Amino acid sequence: MTADFLLSRYPYILIAVLFGIGLYGMTVKRNLMKKVIGMTIFQTSIYLFFIQGATKQGATIPVRVPEMGTSPELYINPLPQVIVLTAIVVGVAITGVALSLILVLHRRYGTLDEVELLRRMRESA
Amino acid sequence: MSQIPALIPTSLLLASLVALLVGLKSHRAAHLIALAGAVFAFVCSILGLQAVIQGDGEAIRYAMGAWVPPIGIEFVLDSLAAYMVTLITFIGVMVLIYAPRSLALETPGRQGMVYPSMTLVLAGLVGMCLTGDVFNLYVFLEIAALAAYALLAIGDRGAPVATLRYLLFGAVGGGFYLLGVAYLYFAAGTVNMADLSMRLPELMESRAVIVAAVLMVVGLGVKMALFPFHLWLPDVYTNAPSVSAGLIAPIMTKVSAYAIIRLFLDVFPPGFFTESLPIATTIGWVSAAGILFGSVLAVAQHDYRRMLAYSSVGQLGYIGLGIGLANPLGMIGGLLHILNHALMKGLLFMIGGAVRLRFGTTKIPEYVGVGRAMPWTMVAFTVGVLAMVGIPPTAGFFSKWYLLLGAADAGAWIWFAVIIASSLLSAIYFFRVVEMIYRDPETDSAVADHEPREAGEAPASMFWPITIMATAVMAVGIFNVLIVSALLERVVAPLGG
Numbered sequence: 083m084t085a086d087f088l089l090s091r092y093p094y095i096l097i098a099v100l101f102g103i104g105l106y107g108m109t110v111k112r113n114l115m116k117k118v119i120g121m122t123i124f125q126t127s128i129y130l131f132f133i134q135g136a137t138k139q140g141a142t143i144p145v146r147v148p149e150m151g152t153s154p155e156l157y158i159n160p161l162p163q164v165i166v167l168t169a170i171v172v173g174v175a176i177t178g179v180a181l182s183l184i185l186v187l188h189r190r191y192g193t194l195d196e197v198e199l200l201r202r203m204r205e206s207a
Numbered sequence: 208m209s210q211i212p213a214l215i216p217t218s219l220l221l222a223s224l225v226a227l228l229v230g231l232k233s234h235r236a237a238h239l240i241a242l243a244g245a246v247f248a249f250v251c252s253i254l255g256l257q258a259v260i261q262g263d264g265e266a267i268r269y270a271m272g273a274w275v276p277p278i279g280i281e282f283v284l285d286s287l288a289a290y291m292v293t294l295i296t297f298i299g300v301m302v303l304i305y306a307p308r309s310l311a312l313e314t315p316g317r318q319g320m321v322y323p324s325m326t327l328v329l330a331g332l333v334g335m336c337l338t339g340d341v342f343n344l345y346v347f348l349e350i351a352a353l354a355a356y357a358l359l360a361i362g363d364r365g366a367p368v369a370t371l372r373y374l375l376f377g378a379v380g381g382g383f384y385l386l387g388v389a390y391l392y393f394a395a396g397t398v399n400m401a402d403l404s405m406r407l408p409e410l411m412e413s414r415a416v417i418v419a420a421v422l423m424v425v426g427l428g429v430k431m432a433l434f435p436f437h438l439w440l441p442d443v444y445t446n447a448p449s450v451s452a453g454l455i456a457p458i459m460t461k462v463s464a465y466a467i468i469r470l471f472l473d474v475f476p477p478g479f480f481t482e483s484l485p486i487a488t489t490i491g492w493v494s495a496a497g498i499l500f501g502s503v504l505a506v507a508q509h510d511y512r513r514m515l516a517y518s519s520v521g522q523l524g525y526i527g528l529g530i531g532l533a534n535p536l537g538m539i540g541g542l543l544h545i546l547n548h549a550l551m552k553g554l555l556f557m558i559g560g561a562v563r564l565r566f567g568t569t570k571i572p573e574y575v576g577v578g579r580a581m582p583w584t585m586v587a588f589t590v591g592v593l594a595m596v597g598i599p600p601t602a603g604f605f606s607k608w609y610l611l612l613g614a615a616d617a618g619a620w621i622w623f624a625v626i627i628a629s630s631l632l633s634a635i636y637f638f639r640v641v642e643m644i645y646r647d648p649e650t651d652s653a654v655a656d657h658e659p660r661e662a663g664e665a666p667a668s669m670f671w672p673i674t675i676m677a678t679a680v681m682a683v684g685i686f687n688v689l690i691v692s693a694l695l696e697r698v699v700a701p702l703g704g
Contacts, residue, residue, distance in 0.1 A: 108375055121378045128382055132389045162392065165342050169385060172349045176378055179356050183371045186360070190367070203365030203442065 093134045100127035114187065114194045118180045125173040129166045136162035211255040212269040212282035212337050215292055216347075218247045219330035223323045230319030235307075241322035242303045245329060249296035252333075256289040264697040268339070276339065277399035283339040287472075287542075287698045290690075291336040291465050294546055295458050297679075298553050299329040302454045305672040308665075309560045313448040314361050321361065325454055327354035332462045341388050341423075341474070342398045344466060345381065348430065352377045355459055358451040359443055369442035376439045380429030387422030390415045400474050408476040411483055420475060424467055424486055431463035433490070433527055434497025437520045441504075444516035449560025452512060456519055457553035461545045464526045468542070471530060472701045481533045491531015495625045498524035502632035506639075511559050511569045514636060515552065518595065521629055522548045528610060528622055535699040537613025542695050544606035546683060547594065551603060554591040554676040558584055561665035561673060571640055578644040581664050585644055587677035592637040594680045597630050602683040609691075 088095070100123055107120020136159055144160040146152065184194065191199055222244020230237035258267060266285035270276055284292070303325060310318045331351025338344050356377075360370040392398055394415035395406045410416045429436040440460075444452050471480045471487070480486040501521030508514035522544070529541015561584055562577055563569055578585045594601035607626055614623040664670055683690070 105379070108379060114371060117375055121375060124382055125378065128386050128389070131386065135389060135393050161398075162389075165388075165392075165398075168342075168346060172346060172381075175353055176349065176374065176381075179353055180371065180374050180378075183356070183360055183367045183374065186367045187371065190364070196372075199368045200442075203368045203446070206364050 094131075097127050097131050097134060100124075100130065112196050114184055114196055114199070117196070118177065118184065121180065122173070122177055125169075125176075129169060129173075132162050132166045132169070208254070208258050209267060209269060211251050211258070212267055212284040212288075213271065214251045215248045215255070215296070216282075216330050216334045216337060218244050218251065219326050219333065222247075223326040223330060226326060227320075227323035230323055232319075234319035234322070237319050237322040238303070238307055241326045242300070244326050245296060245299040245303050248329070248333065249293075249300050252289065252293040252296045255284045256293050259284060259286055259289045260693050264694075277397050277402040280343050281339040281399070281401075282337045283400075284337060286694045287465070287469065288336045290542070290546070290694050290698070291462065292333050294549055295329060295332050295336065295462070298454065298457050298549055299325070301553065301672040301676055302450060302557070305453065305557055305560070305669050306450045308668055309449050309564060312564050313450070313560075317361055321358065321448075321450070324354045324357045325450075327351075328358065328454060328459070332458055335462050336465060339400045340398055341391065341400060341403065341470075345385055345388060348384070348463070348466070349381055351459065351462070352381070352430070355451075355455050358455065359447045362447040362451065364446075365442070366446035369439070369446045373439040373443045376429055376436065380426045380436070382426070383422045383429065384426030387419045387424075387426060390419035390422065394419065400469075403474050404476070407474070407479070411476060411479060417484060420470070420479065420484060420486060423470060424490070427463045427467045427470075428490070428493075431460050431467070431527075432520060432523055434493050434500060434520065434524065437497065437501070437523075440520060441513055441516040444519070445510055445513040447512075449512075449556060449563060452515075453553055453556040453560060456515070456556055457549035460519070460523055461526065461549055464523065464530075464541075464545060467530060468538070471533075472538075472698065477701050477703070487531050487533040489531075490527050491533075491619070491622065494524040494527025494531055495622050496524075497521065497527065498625050498629045502629040502636075506632060506636045508636075509571055511562075511571050511574070511640070512556070514571065514640075515555055515559070518633065518636070519548075519552060521633070522552070522595075524629075525606065525610060525626070528626070529613070532610070532613040532617050532619065532622070533702065534613050534616050535696075535702050536609050536616055538699045538702060539691055539695045540606050540609030540611075540613055542698060543602075543609060543687065543691065546690070547602040547606045547680070550676055550680050550683060551591050551594045554587065554673065554680060555595070557669070557673050557676065558588045558591065561669050564665060564669070565663070571643055574640060574643040575646045576644075579647070584665055584670065584673060587673050588644070589641060590677040590680055592641055594684070595637055596634045600681065600684045602680045602687065605684055605687040 104120050104124025108117050111117055138158055141156055141158045144157045150156050222241055226237040226240040264286045266283050269282045271280045328351050331347045334347030335344050356370050356374050360367045394410055394413050395403055432440045498521045501517045505514050505517035525544045526541045529537050594603035597603040597607045610626055
């Protein structure tokens with residue numbers, strides 16, 4: 083019973099684990115670089131969820147082949163893929179901005195420890 | 208006319224692209240292009256607003272790339288979108304006129320990159336308001352957020368720390384929203400808002416739809432800085448340049464609030480946020496907590512910008528309270544407060560920048576004598592303060608009035624008391640500043656003496672936007688009945704009554 087459940091749902095369980103790891107990294111870690119790594123893991127788990135939810139066993143790419151007919155069971159729905167592709171682009175942009183901010187911070191303060199950075203920021207304000 | 212929903216965001220996107228290229232050579236040319244784009248978008252918004260009012264709230268729809276929805280993405284200009292878009296582009300034009308002198312002081316040598324980011328923020332925000340597609344909304348949300356990170360990070364020395372924290376919060380918020388979109392898509396098979404509103408009534412019991420609603424509201428709540436997700440906000444506004452704060456504080460968080468209202472009124476079936484799930488009530492309670500928390504902490508601040516930031520946490524609560532009341536009067540109050548607070552907070556941040564230009568300080572105890580040096584700017588400041596406290600006939604009074612009526616209607620007496628209490632608190636923290644401003648530096652020996660950097664009023668490019676914003680605060684107060692009857696009553700029609 084448990085084995086069946088695991089076998090049929092294991093991608094979702096793995097995605098949930100990734101989601102948890104990502105959120106853990108973003109909230110618990112003090113180093114900002116590790117937080118950004120957590121952020122990318124978090125985002126990746128959402129992309130995977132979208133893709134996993136849209137998979138179909140035995141279906142092919144969404145290009146209509148006349149011999150195969152037009153049954154929707156035979157073709158993969160392209161919309162989730164397109165959405166995830168767009169979301170990945172957004173995610174890359176966010177990561178890029180985050181990394182450039184980290185670069186500025188490291189040059190300016192020489193540390194990436196969040197608590198230390200917050201302390202210094204509030205002192206200078 | 209039918210092109211307007213597409214023209215507004217694309218003109219801003221185009222202006223942003225051209226301003227970026229031109230900005231490498233000359234920041235003055237970049238400023239003119241950004242301003243031209245924003246003015247064009249504002250004129251389009253006014254025309255669209257007029258068309259929507261004349262058409263009795265009939266939405267103007269535009270199918271992007273001629274792909275018919277629900278296959279393609281459609282842009283919809285209805286009463287609510289026209290209201291929001293006009294507000295966003297108005298604030299955009301005002302801040303762009305105001306920007307050059309303030310930026311020359313606060314971010315010397317980097318202005319060329321600021322103008323494209325500003326138009327990009329505006330493009331993202333109007334896109335969020337116009338799109339008729341829940342996933343497209345996510346994309347515009349992140350466009351606006353990414354440009355905002357750039358605008359905020361160029362501020363004072365500590366700005367990148369605050370901005371990176373904002374970015375991490377924003378990524379969680381965006382991620383939750385996107386996950387909600389995934390659940391919604393798997394449950395209903397579409398991401399088009401009009402299509403969703405047709406299909407969701409059959410799926411009200413579906414667990415996937417319930418999970419989707421919760422995830423989307425939590426995600427947007429983080430973006431909106433709804434208590435207790437406001438942690439990023441005070442540091443960000445404190446360290447940002449006056450121009451960025453003047454652009455982002457008034458409209459950015461409000462547009463996320465708008466997105467929650469849009470989901471509530473037009474996407475999910477009527478009653479879903481109130482009866483099937485206590486989402487509205489939860490938003491109401493956390494907002495009430497946020498109102499008190501923000502107002503109390505604002506009293507304790509010495510930095511003008513930080514005080515405004517905590518005040519924003521409180522004021523956003525009013526909008527949340529409007530959602531929480533979930534009756535027509537309360538929702539009108541919340542929607543009206545989006546407009547009022549945008550005008551008031553934009554005005555106050557702009558004045559902060561003008562004082563910084565002349566006096567070189569943002570600390571409230573050093574504001575002594577500002578009233579004598581900049582009399583007209585301080586008249587505008589007083590208008591802003593009266594509106595924040597909620598004294599008639601300024602705009603701030605009427606949104607609180609509708610909220611109070613809504614709270615009385617719903618029998619929510621605790622929320623009623625919260626609104627009154629926070630008005631008193633905001634009187635305390637704002638009149639403290641007013642007192643400093645009108646103190647006489649010569650007879651008052653208790654204060655450290657300091658000379659203004661340049662005597663006199665703010666330069667004309669800053670003075671006139673401030674004056675227009677102050678006039679708008681008064682005008683919106685006086686003409687609020689027109690706004691409510693022409694636009695907002697149609698928007699809240701799904702709530703009944």
